[in-house]
Amino acid sequence: MTQFGDFDLIVVGSGLFGITVAERCAHELGLRVLVVERRNHVGGNAWSSVDEQTGIEVHDYGSHIFHCTSQDVWTYVNRFTAFSNYRHRVVTRHQNRFYTMPMNLGTLSSLYGRFLSPDDARALVSEEVRASGISDPKNLEEKAISLVGRRMYDAFIRGYTAKQWQTDPKDLPADIITRLPVRYTFDDAYFSDPYQGIPLVGYGALIRRMLDAPGIEAVTSVDYFDIRSRIPAETPVVYTGPIDRYFHNCAGELGWRTLDFEREVLATADYQGTSVVNYPDSDVQFTRIHEFRHLHPERKYGTDQTVIFKEYSRFSQRTDEPYYPIDTRNDKSAYQAYRDLADKEPNVIFGGRLGTYRYLDMHQAIGAALKVFDNILQPHFVDGRPLKHGRHAHT
Numbered sequence: 367m368t369q370f371g372d373f374d375l376i377v378v379g380s381g382l383f384g385i386t387v388a389e390r391c392a393h394e395l396g397l398r399v400l401v402v403e404r405r406n407h408v409g410g411n412a413w414s415s416v417d418e419q420t421g422i423e424v425h426d427y428g429s430h431i432f433h434c435t436s437q438d439v440w441t442y443v444n445r446f447t448a449f450s451n452y453r454h455r456v457v458t459r460h461q462n463r464f465y466t467m468p469m470n471l472g473t474l475s476s477l478y479g480r481f482l483s484p485d486d487a488r489a490l491v492s493e494e495v496r497a498s499g500i501s502d503p504k505n506l507e508e509k510a511i512s513l514v515g516r517r518m519y520d521a522f523i524r525g526y527t528a529k530q531w532q533t534d535p536k537d538l539p540a541d542i543i544t545r546l547p548v549r550y551t552f553d554d555a556y557f558s559d560p561y562q563g564i565p566l567v568g569y570g571a572l573i574r575r576m577l578d579a580p581g582i583e584a585v586t587s588v589d590y591f592d593i594r595s596r597i598p599a600e601t602p603v604v605y606t607g608p609i610d611r612y613f614h615n616c617a618g619e620l621g622w623r624t625l626d627f628e629r630e631v632l633a634t635a636d637y638q639g640t641s642v643v644n645y646p647d648s649d650v651q652f653t654r655i656h657e658f659r660h661l662h663p664e665r666k667y668g669t670d671q672t673v674i675f676k677e678y679s680r681f682s683q684r685t686d687e688p689y690y691p692i693d694t695r696n697d698k699s700a701y702q703a704y705r706d707l708a709d710k711e712p713n714v715i716f717g718g719r720l721g722t723y724r725y726l727d728m729h730q731a732i733g734a735a736l737k738v739f740d741n742i743l744q745p746h747f748v749d750g751r752p753l754k755h756g757r758h759a760h761t
Contacts, residue, residue, distance in 0.1 A: 370597045373400040373583075374747070378590040379606030381410025382728055383718035385576050386442075386735035387604050387743065392581035394739075395747050401577065401584040402593070404607070408584055409573035411689070412728055416568075417658075419631055420671045423568045424658045427687075428625060428677055429454075429642050430569060431661075433559040434729030440561040442732065446575040449563030450664055454556040458644040460521050467644060468556065469518060470549040477521060484550040491515055491548060506538035513546045525648035530623065530679045539694070564661055599713070602746070602753060604738075606718030608688070609704045617703035618696070620723055621681070622688030628652070628676040635669035652676040691723050713753060715742060 370376070374397040377384045384401060385408065391397040407413055411427040431454045434440055443449075456467040465473045475482045478490065494515025503509035506527065510519045523546070527535045565572040577584050590607060597603065605612060610620045641660035645652060654677040659667050682688045691697065701723045708716045717738060719726045726734070745751040 370400065370593070370601065373398045373601065375399045375743075376597055376601055376603045377401045377606070378603060379403065379410065379718060379720070380408035380573075380577075380584060380586075381606055381718055382412055382573075382731040383721075383726070383735045384604060384606045385409070385573060386732050387717070387739055388582050388584075389576045389579050390736070390739040391743055391747070392579040395744065397581055397747065399582045401582060402588050402590050403584065403586045404589050406587050408577060408586060409569065411687070412569050413573065414569040416570075417631075417673050420668065420673045422659050422667050422673050423570075423662060423665075424673055424675070425569065425656070425661070426627075427689075428627065428654075428675070429656045429658070429661060430728060431557065431562065431564060432728055433557040433562040434727075434733075435559050435561070436729065436733055437561070438736065439729050439733045442736065443565075443572070447565040447567045447572050450566055450662070451562075452564045452661065452663070453562060454642075455554055455640060456556050456642050456644060457638075457640050458522060458646060460646055465522070466554040467522075468547050468549060468554075469514070469522065470554055471552045472554055473522075474518075474548075477517065487548075487550050491518075494518075503540045505536050505540055506542050507535040509540035509543055510535070510546060513543075514548060518548075522646050524646075525650075526644065526646035526653060528648055529651070529653050532680055566664070568662075601713070602743075603714045604743075605714055605716050606721045608720045609708065609716055609723060610700070612716075612721075613704055613707050616707075617700040619684070620700055620704075621692035621694060621697050622686075623679055623690040623692060624682035624686040625689050626678040626680065627656075628678070630674050630676070632672050632674060633670065634672055637672050637674055652678050688720065690725050693723075697723070715753060 375391055377388045377399060380401050380403040388399045388401050392399050412430050413427065414423050414425045417424050431452065432443065432449065458465040458467050463476065465476050467473065471482055471484065471487055474487045482490070491514060494517060495512060498511045498516060500508045500512040503512050507524065510523050524535055531538055638655060638657050641657055643655050645654065656675040656677065657672060659672055715738060716722060717734060718731060742753060746753050
C-alpha cells in the first residue's frame with residue numbers, strides 16, 4: 367500500500383502539465399513525487415499507443431501535432447526525444463470536393479471555380495461581407511458571415527459548427543468566435559510556428575520517459591478523491607483535475623464539449639492520403655477522420671491495413687472526458703467562484719486544462735508547468751517560500 371507521507375509532492379493528473387511539474391521537481395530538486403491518475407494510462411489526452419491489429423501508432427484522443435514558438439519549451443521536450451519534421455496539413459471534403467484548410471487562396475480558388483490573386487480574393491470576401499449587411503451580429507452565424515461572407519460560411523463553417531456544438535449556429539452566441547483567419551496566399555500549412563513535429567518515439571514513449579526520473583511514482587486507475595483523506599495536510603498538491611469537482615460542484619458544474627472516436631481498420635495501404643480530413647457538411651454525422659499512418663511517414667508500416675478514427679463532438683456529461691470549455695456567461699461566473707475558493711485553498715496549486723477551465727495546447731500546458739516550477743515550486747522547496755495558498759497556474 368502506498369504511504370502518502372513518504373512523498374514530498376502529490377500531482378493529481380498525468381497530463382502534460384502534471385508530468386512536467388513532476389519531472390522538474392524530481393529531476394532538478396530530487397523530490398519524491400507521486401502522480402495519481404484516474405485513467406488506466408498516463409499522459410492525458412496526448413497519449414498514443416500502438417494499435418495491436420495493425421501495428422500503427424494511434425493518437426488515442428485524436429491527432430496531436432506539437433508546435434510552439436517558445437525555444438524554452440522546445441528545448442525542454444527535446445530532452446526526451448527527437449522530433450520529426452512533420453508539417454500538418456488539413457483537407458476539407460465539402461460536397462465531395464477537395465479544399466485545404468485553413469482558408470487560403472487555394473481554398474477560395476477551388477470554391478469560386480477560378481484562379482484568384484490575393485487582390486481578387488480580398489475583393490470577393492469584402493464584397494460578400496458588405497452584401498451581408500451585418501454590422502451588429504447577434505449570433506454565431508451572423509458573426510461568421512460578417513467576417514468571411516455567406517459562401518465560405520455555408521461551405522466550411524455552418525455544418526461543422528452545428529455538429530461541434532449540437533446546436534444551430536443561429537442559437538449560439540456571437541462571442542464564441544472572434545476571428546476567422548483567411549490567408550491571401552497559397553500557404554496551406556496548418557501551423558506557422560517555428561518549432562513543429564511529432565516525437566519520433568511517439569507520445570506514449572515521450573510521456574513514459576518524462577516519468578522515468580528517479581523519485582517519481584505514478585499510479586493509474588486511482589481516483590484522487592478516494593485517497594484524498596489519506597494525504598497529509600502539509601504535503602503540497604498540484605491538482606490538475608476538474609476544479610468544480612474539487613469543490614463538490616458547489617457553484618455548479620462547468621460546461622465542456624467532449625469527443626467520441628469510432629475506430630475502423632480498413633484493408634488498404636492508404637484510405638485518405640493525409641492524416642486529417644474535415645467533414646463540414648451537415649449530412650455527415652462525424653466532424654473529422656484521422657488516419658494515423660500519415661503522422662509517421664518515417665516509419666515502414668505494413669501496406670495491407672490502415673486504421674482510422676471517425677471523430678464525433680457532443681456536450682460532455684459527468685462521466686465523459688471533457689475536452690473544450692464551453693465558457694458561457696454562467697460558466698465564467700461559476701469558474702470565477704471556484705477560482706476565488708482555489709485562492710484560499712491551502713497547500714494546493716490548481717493547473718492544467720481542467721484545473722484552470724481553459725483549453726491548452728500541449729506546448730501551453732508544458733510552458734505553464736515550467737513557469738509554475740520556476741516561480742512557485744522551486745522557491746518553495748529550495749528557499750522555503752510559501753506556496754501562496756492555492757495560487758493558480760495562470761503565470
